[in-house]
Amino acid sequence: MDINLRDVFSLLMVFLAALLVAVLGLFAFLVLQRAAVNILAKQARRREAVLMPLLHAALTKPVAVQALVRTVRRTDRSVVRDMILRLALDLRGDEAETLVGLYRTLGFLECDLTELRARRWMRRAAAAARLGTLRRPEALPWLRSALADPAVGVRLAAVRAVGETGEHAALTALVSLLGDGSPGVARAAVEVLSLRGREVIEPILAFLRDATTSAARQAAVDVLGFLRAPQAANVLLGLMKEPDVEFRIKVVKAAAAIGDPRFKGIFECLMKDPHWEIRCFATKGLSLLGSPELVPCLRQALEDSHSWVRFYAGLALVEMGPVGRSALLNAVVNGRPSARDIALYVLERAEAVPVIS
Amino acid sequence: MTWWEVVLAAILFYNGFVVVYFFAINTQYLVLMLVGFAKTRKTLRAWRWGDLRWLLQSPLTPPISVIAPAYNEQANIVHSVRSLLMLHYPKFEVVVVNDGSTDATLKILIEEFGLRAVARRVDVVVPCRPIRAVYESREYPTLVVIDKENGGGKADALNAGLSVALYPLFCALDADSVLEEEALLRVVRPFVEEPGLTVASGGVIRIVNGSEVRAGRLVRVQIPREPLVLIQIVEYLRAFFFGRMGWEACNGLLIISGAFGVFDKQTVLSVGGYAPDTLGEDIELVVRLHRRLRDEGRHYRIRFVPDAICWTEAPTTLRVLRGQRNRWQRGLIDTLWRHRAMLGRPRYGVIGLASMPCFLLFEMLGPLVELTGYIMVPFCFLLGLVDPRFFAALLGVVVLYGTLVSITAVLLEDTTFRRHPHLWHLIVLALAGFIENLGYRQVNTWWRTLAFLDYRRGNQAWGDMERRGVGKA
Numbered sequence: 001m002d003i004n005l006r007d008v009f010s011l012l013m014v015f016l017a018a019l020l021v022a023v024l025g026l027f028a029f030l031v032l033q034r035a036a037v038n039i040l041a042k043q044a045r046r047r048e049a050v051l052m053p054l055l056h057a058a059l060t061k062p063v064a065v066q067a068l069v070r071t072v073r074r075t076d077r078s079v080v081r082d083m084i085l086r087l088a089l090d091l092r093g094d095e096a097e098t099l100v101g102l103y104r105t106l107g108f109l110e111c112d113l114t115e116l117r118a119r120r121w122m123r124r125a126a127a128a129a130r131l132g133t134l135r136r137p138e139a140l141p142w143l144r145s146a147l148a149d150p151a152v153g154v155r156l157a158a159v160r161a162v163g164e165t166g167e168h169a170a171l172t173a174l175v176s177l178l179g180d181g182s183p184g185v186a187r188a189a190v191e192v193l194s195l196r197g198r199e200v201i202e203p204i205l206a207f208l209r210d211a212t213t214s215a216a217r218q219a220a221v222d223v224l225g226f227l228r229a230p231q232a233a234n235v236l237l238g239l240m241k242e243p244d245v246e247f248r249i250k251v252v253k254a255a256a257a258i259g260d261p262r263f264k265g266i267f268e269c270l271m272k273d274p275h276w277e278i279r280c281f282a283t284k285g286l287s288l289l290g291s292p293e294l295v296p297c298l299r300q301a302l303e304d305s306h307s308w309v310r311f312y313a314g315l316a317l318v319e320m321g322p323v324g325r326s327a328l329l330n331a332v333v334n335g336r337p338s339a340r341d342i343a344l345y346v347l348e349r350a351e352a353v354p355v356i357s
Numbered sequence: 358m359t360w361w362e363v364v365l366a367a368i369l370f371y372n373g374f375v376v377v378y379f380f381a382i383n384t385q386y387l388v389l390m391l392v393g394f395a396k397t398r399k400t401l402r403a404w405r406w407g408d409l410r411w412l413l414q415s416p417l418t419p420p421i422s423v424i425a426p427a428y429n430e431q432a433n434i435v436h437s438v439r440s441l442l443m444l445h446y447p448k449f450e451v452v453v454v455n456d457g458s459t460d461a462t463l464k465i466l467i468e469e470f471g472l473r474a475v476a477r478r479v480d481v482v483v484p485c486r487p488i489r490a491v492y493e494s495r496e497y498p499t500l501v502v503i504d505k506e507n508g509g510g511k512a513d514a515l516n517a518g519l520s521v522a523l524y525p526l527f528c529a530l531d532a533d534s535v536l537e538e539e540a541l542l543r544v545v546r547p548f549v550e551e552p553g554l555t556v557a558s559g560g561v562i563r564i565v566n567g568s569e570v571r572a573g574r575l576v577r578v579q580i581p582r583e584p585l586v587l588i589q590i591v592e593y594l595r596a597f598f599f600g601r602m603g604w605e606a607c608n609g610l611l612i613i614s615g616a617f618g619v620f621d622k623q624t625v626l627s628v629g630g631y632a633p634d635t636l637g638e639d640i641e642l643v644v645r646l647h648r649r650l651r652d653e654g655r656h657y658r659i660r661f662v663p664d665a666i667c668w669t670e671a672p673t674t675l676r677v678l679r680g681q682r683n684r685w686q687r688g689l690i691d692t693l694w695r696h697r698a699m700l701g702r703p704r705y706g707v708i709g710l711a712s713m714p715c716f717l718l719f720e721m722l723g724p725l726v727e728l729t730g731y732i733m734v735p736f737c738f739l740l741g742l743v744d745p746r747f748f749a750a751l752l753g754v755v756v757l758y759g760t761l762v763s764i765t766a767v768l769l770e771d772t773t774f775r776r777h778p779h780l781w782h783l784i785v786l787a788l789a790g791f792i793e794n795l796g797y798r799q800v801n802t803w804w805r806t807l808a809f810l811d812y813r814r815g816n817q818a819w820g821d822m823e824r825r826g827v828g829k830a
Contacts, residue, residue: 012750019757023764027787030768034780089410122402129408153403160411184550191415226416307480341478348475349493 047076048083055083059098065105072106081108081130088133100134109136116142121151128154132161140170147173152182159185163192168199175203178223179216190219194226201229208235218250225254233260240266245275252281259288268297276306283309287316292323299327302339310338314346325350368737375730376751382719383758386595387765393602394769397663401773404664412542412549413447419548420448421541421619422522426514427532428456428507433670435469437532440573442497446541450499452521453532456514457486457507466502470494477521483630485509485516511615512631512638519630522622529639531616535565535575535668544619544665547658556624556646556657559613560665561598563776564590566673575668580782585678587789588797589671595766598663605661609707611647611716613659615639617667624650624657635695637688644696647708664774679804686808687816689721724805731799756794763790 054071057064072080084103091099103109108130115127128146131139143165146158159177162170174197177189197204201224208220221239224232232254239251252270255263263285270282283301286294294316301313317324331343358366412418423441427434434453441451455463466472472492479488486509492502505517515529526548528541540560547555567581581587597614604610613620615638625631628649631638643659650657672678693700693716700717702709734751737743767786770776777783 009744009747009750012747012754016750016753016757019754019761023757023761026761026764026768030764030771030783030787031780033768034771034783037775038780125403160408183552183554187417187549187552188411191411191417194416195414222417307478338478341476344476345478 044079047073047079051076051080052083055080055087055102058102059087059095062098065102068102069105077106077108080106084108085130085133088135096135100136103134109134109139113139113142116146121149121154124149124151125153125157128157128161132157132164135164135166137165137167140165140167144170144173147177152185155180155182155185156188159188159192163196166196171197171200172203175200175207178204178207178219179211179213183215186215186219190222190226193223197223198227198229201227201231204229205232205235214244214247218247221247221250221254225250225257228258230258230260233258233262237262237266240270245278249275249277249281252278252285256281256285256288259285261289264289264291264294268294271297271301276304276309279304279306280308280312283312283316287312287319290316290320292320295320295323295327298324299331302328302331302343303336307338307342310342311346314342317343318346318350365742368733369742371729372733372737372743375726375733378726379730379755380758382723383762385715385719386600386762389603390595390599390762390765390769391603392606393599393604394773396602396606397599397769397773400663408546409445409539409542412546413445415447415549417549418447418542419526419545420450420524421446421545422450422452422518422524422527422622423530423541424452424454424515424518424522424527425530425532425534426454426456426511426518427458427462428511428514429458429460429462430532431458431460431462431465433533434462434465436570436573437534438466438470438500438573440535441530442500443538443573444536444541445538446545448524449541450501450523452518453500453502454514454518455502455504456511457505459507463502463504467492470500470502471496472500472502479503479520481520482626483516483519485513485520485633488517488520491521509633510636510638512633512635515638516630516633519622519626525622526619527622527625528617528619529615530667531669533670534616535570535573536617537575537666537668540617540665540667541619544617544662546662547660548619548621551658554656554658555621555660556650557613557618557620557643558660558662558665559601559610559619560617560662560667562593562614562616563598563666563668564593564671565668566671568668570668578776578778580777580785581673583673584789584792585675585797586671586673587785588793589678591763591766591786591790591793593671594770595763599766599769601661602663604712605659607707607711608658609712610659610661611643611708611712612640613643613661614667616669617665635688635691636684637692640688641692641695644692644699644708644713647705648696648699651705651708675800682801682804683808683811686721686724686805687812689716690809690812693717693721724802725809727799727802728806731802756791759794759798760791763787763793766790 051071054064054068058068084099088096088099112127112130115123118124118127124146128143131143140162143158143161146154147162149155149158159174162174171193174189174193178186180186180189193200193204204220204223208217211217211220224236236251236255240248242248242251267282267285270278273279273282283298286298298313298316302310304310304313314328317328325347328343328347331339335343425437425441438451438453453466455466472494474490475493477491479491486506489504489506492504494500501521503517503521505514519527526545544558544560547558564586565575566586567579568575569577569579580590601610601612618639624646625642628645632641635641646659672681693713699705699709700713734743734748738745738748764787767783767790771783777786
């Protein structure tokens with residue numbers, strides 16, 4: 001027993017010594033690494049202060065490019081690349097062109113194109129994102145092949161990069177990604193096409209006609225709604241009677257965003273739909289049409305069982321001017337408590353009645 | 358064997374257990390931190406140039422209702438609300454819930470933001486104490502203030518906020534918190550990346566004491582002078598940052614801090630909202646979400662985002678800290694007791710087989726084991742059962758292992774975010790990690806042990822939280 005305890009004690013002492021060494025070592029490492037980082041950061045700041053004026057000069061005077069190229073050391077490359085990318089986020093037009101020229105002259109563009117074929121997906125994705133930030137059409141062939149990359153992260157970065165370039169052909173290539181197996185990539189494609197896809201509405205409509213999965217069709221309908229594409233009105237009208245409720249909600253939402261007069265009749269019918277989301281979007285759609293003949297229908301919607309439908313009906317009425325407001329005042333006097341409350345609230349928001357205090 | 362020998366053997370066995378337990382708990386922290394660090398690096402590397410810009414302009418970035426319950430927050434409320442209104446986010450509303458404050462919180466809000474009572478009908482979606490009035494502002498259309506009766510704690514206030522919130526996601530926030538400008542965009546990222554899958558996402562809580570805050574924005578990170586707060590900074594890094602990130606990496610996150618978390622409103626409503634009869638409403642909600650969603654066989658993710666940072670004021674006095682820690686411990690005990698059926702059940706996956714058992718063994722029972730250890734070891738020493746050198750060596754190991762874990766946390770923070778601008782900050786924090794083991798840890802253990810008695814007595818007191826105010830206008 002005695003021997004065992006002695007063994008345990010020696011073991012404990014060894015462990016204690018090891019811990020002491022580890023604590024001191026870790027502390028020393030903490031201090032040293034931070035000191036080193038501080039020195040490097042200081043150097044980077046100093047170099048940035050030297051390089052930034054040269055970079056700005058190079059942007060305005062082509063002769064200054066060589067001065068910049070001569071001044072950039074190997075250790076400065078990441079600093080300069082980050083500086084250019086930061087500027088690229090905000091620059092457009094000729095200055096952006098010059099900036100890209102500089103990026104190419106310094107060898108970064110070539111480097112990024114090579115990186116797009118790197119073994120690690122994170123490097124490929126980072127390169128795609130950088131090319132996207134620069135909005136380079138010449139990188140499109142590579143970016144388009146990155147759209148088919150097996151790694152989700154790379155496809156995601158490539159979708160956004162293609163979106164940054166805004167090139168028609170590339171955006172068309174994005175349409176097929178609305179049906180991507182990864183919801184994140186499909187969502188990114190919706191995002192990009194919603195912002196930049198005004199010129200590719202026809203391919204989106206064609207995709208919608210051919211898509212087989214519900215998710216892909218919903219994504220296409222989403223884009224059409226975000227783009228407020230009146231060309232989609234007939235297609236959407238045809239889809240309003242689909243049995244899939246989730247899909248129908250998306251269709252009505254898109255139609256409400258487009259606000260085409262062709263939807264007037266169907267919106268009025270949809271006000272009686274059993275699903276509140278559909279009634280809600282139909283109300284929103286009617287509010288966009290803003291026709292005084294819709295007042296009775298919207299007044300009816302003020303009595304709806306769902307608060308969102310009542311809210312949008314109230315908003316629609318208040319925006320219609322005197323006719324709508326008189327319908328709201330009618331609801332205040334004659335409506336059910338829920339209709340009265342929403343009418344009071346929207347009138348109050350519009351400062352049409354004295355504030356309750 | 359005589360009965361005395363049996364007692365001695367039992368005492369020695371228990372001492373051995375305490376030593377093993379101590380190693381296990383610190384090793385668990387160390388492993389979780391290293392796993393969390395690896396995951397943090399991976400997450401940060403996945404960020405690309407312009408990602409935030411896309412999120413900011415995307416029509417698909419989901420709108421958010423930021424719900425900030427406020428009880429007697431007159432010192433901070435204006436700066437906090439201003440900081441919330443200035444958040445970088447495409448579409449959001451700020452819902453401040455005045456939980457029947459007895460100070461001038463509501464009056465200050467009305468005056469500062471030009472609020473007026475509106476006839477907004479509130480459809481109560483989860484039960485809460487009566488709502489007295491809803492205020493809106495003409496100058497700040499995205500601000501809504503609810504005045505409700507006090508009672509039911511923070512959970513009740515959040516439930517009231519849920520009834521008023523308009524958007525599909527909501528962010529639960531402490532009214533005294535200072536969010537970094539892009540924190541909301543970052544914390545929402547999992548919802549955008551994994552639409553339909555992510556049901557909750559939490560951000561990192563860090564301590565703002567000593568730092569410079571202007572107009573609701575953190576402008577310079579500094580460290581406070583109070584040793585008590587310094588120790589808490591290290592503690593937050595160790596347990597609330599890398600620890601949680603470690604659990605997230607294993608898909609076993611059990612808590613999203615009530616100070617900063619984003620949830621899918623519909624999912625939270627489907628499980629009945631926050632439980633007003635618990636003090637750990639944050640951990641309870643997350644555990645309930647896990648339980649219900651796994652029972653339903655639904656695929657889901659609860660995420661922790663390392664670069665979405667929320668700064669909050671930490672207690673500066675022992676009295677307030679005692680109240681806070683006691684409350685956290687009662688909340689933990691209550692949650693684990695309520696959901697004890699999940700413990701060790703394979704159907705709950707990592708949660709039932711790893712997270713909950715670890716929380717039970719190391720977080721809930723930890724103070725009891727530690728306290729008995731603190732009593733037993735000196736007792737044995739006095740009885741001559743333990744060699745004085747053995748005792749001293751053991752004490753040294755305890756202190757050094759704890760310090761090692763703390764310094765590791767400081768180092769990992771510095772190699773990822775480097776929020777502390779000066780080298781001497783790190784040195785002070787490392788020293789705080791050492792000092793923590795010489796008194797603070799023991800006192801904390803005592804407070805947490807008392808929480809068992811308070812829980813048994815049914816004590817539901819929240820405890821005072823004195824605010825000094827973190828910002829200057």
